[in-house]
Amino acid sequence: MRFSFAEGMTHAAYYAPLARACEAAGYTSMTIADSLIYPQESDSKYPYTDTGDREFLLGKEFIETFILCAHLFAVTEKLRLTPFVLKLPIRPPVLVAKQASSLAFLSGNRLGLGVGLSPWPEDFAALGIPWERRGKRMDECMDILRGLMQPGDEPTFFGFQGEFYDFEPLQQCPAPTEKVPLLVGGHSDAALRRAVRKGDGWMHAGGDGEELDRLLTRLAEIRKEEGDTRGPDEFEVHVISYDAYTVDGIKRLEDKGVTDAIVGFRIPYIKGPDTEPLETKIKHLEQYAENVIAKVNP
Numbered sequence: 001m002r003f004s005f006a007e008g009m010t011h012a013a014y015y016a017p018l019a020r021a022c023e024a025a026g027y028t029s030m031t032i033a034d035s036l037i038y039p040q041e042s043d044s045k046y047p048y049t050d051t052g053d054r055e056f057l058l059g060k061e062f063i064e065t066f067i068l069c070a071h072l073f074a075v076t077e078k079l080r081l082t083p084f085v086l087k088l089p090i091r092p093p094v095l096v097a098k099q100a101s102s103l104a105f106l107s108g109n110r111l112g113l114g115v116g117l118s119p120w121p122e123d124f125a126a127l128g129i130p131w132e133r134r135g136k137r138m139d140e141c142m143d144i145l146r147g148l149m150q151p152g153d154e155p156t157f158f159g160f161q162g163e164f165y166d167f168e169p170l171q172q173c174p175a176p177t178e179k180v181p182l183l184v185g186g187h188s189d190a191a192l193r194r195a196v197r198k199g200d201g202w203m204h205a206g207g208d209g210e211e212l213d214r215l216l217t218r219l220a221e222i223r224k225e226e227g228d229t230r231g232p233d234e235f236e237v238h239v240i241s242y243d244a245y246t247v248d249g250i251k252r253l254e255d256k257g258v259t260d261a262i263v264g265f266r267i268p269y270i271k272g273p274d275t276e277p278l279e280t281k282i283k284h285l286e287q288y289a290e291n292v293i294a295k296v297n298p
Helices: 012-025 065-074 093-107 121-126 134-148 189-198 209-225 247-255 278-296
Strands: 002-005 029-032 080-083 113-116 158-161 166-170 182-185 201-203 236-239 260-263
Touching: 002 278, 012 029, 012 065, 012 278, 029 065, 065 080, 065 093, 093 134, 113 134, 134 158, 134 182, 134 189, 182 189, 189 201, 189 209, 209 236, 247 278
Parallel strands: 002 029, 002 260, 029 080, 080 113, 113 182, 182 201, 201 236, 236 260
Antiparallel strands: 158 166
16 A cells, blocks of 8 residues: 555645655655635636535645646655646646646656646636536646656657547657656546546545545456556555545555545635644644554565
């Protein structure tokens, strides 16, 4: 089992010391939240909380995802960073490929690129992207990332002709020296199937245990339908679960095919600033590492 520390919507100055503490404690990775705008008025609902409210985002410090990754890669040596998840179809995919390849190259292949659809129509409107057919746009974006981020000593030329994007063969240099995993977020059947067909793994956004079990069962069904026989080193399954907080629970997750446990130690969906001190955050992540990570991965 690999372990990812999740801390979002806190003070931007905390991320570097938290990343260093994660690395020292033995975590595999740290998740990086993605948020571009907060509209003054919106009736949109957040799909991963009971109420659907989004006011918890108001006033929170979000450093742009790739910029924060570059900053944290510079202050760590082994820690992997995983955007959780990058709102892909509102961004130009050729630019995303260049950014991700650059991060992977400079960090020694420590980027796991979580990607997904934004749940906010306002994100699409602000970036000048149609909300309609966003799933198809997402598919094309992933195809372009895959084509432009092919690993190798010599960058390849790649062109694309689709419904939304059309460009002649081009090259981006340097290429990643290893494959950048594309990890698909989302709970819909379409997201699960996209993770299997186009991705290198799936990222769970949270919820109760019964819902997680249903999603894992459905993911396994889709993998069987698609003839996907990739092992845990080739197809990652990242989940948020109460089972992740005990050694026995980790064993249960492993038995269900989970490869990466995402853990955090406070509820981030709160209005107003995060009042938890940095020292407390570091103490919590270190205690978990001592009580769980060290026993699971001695």
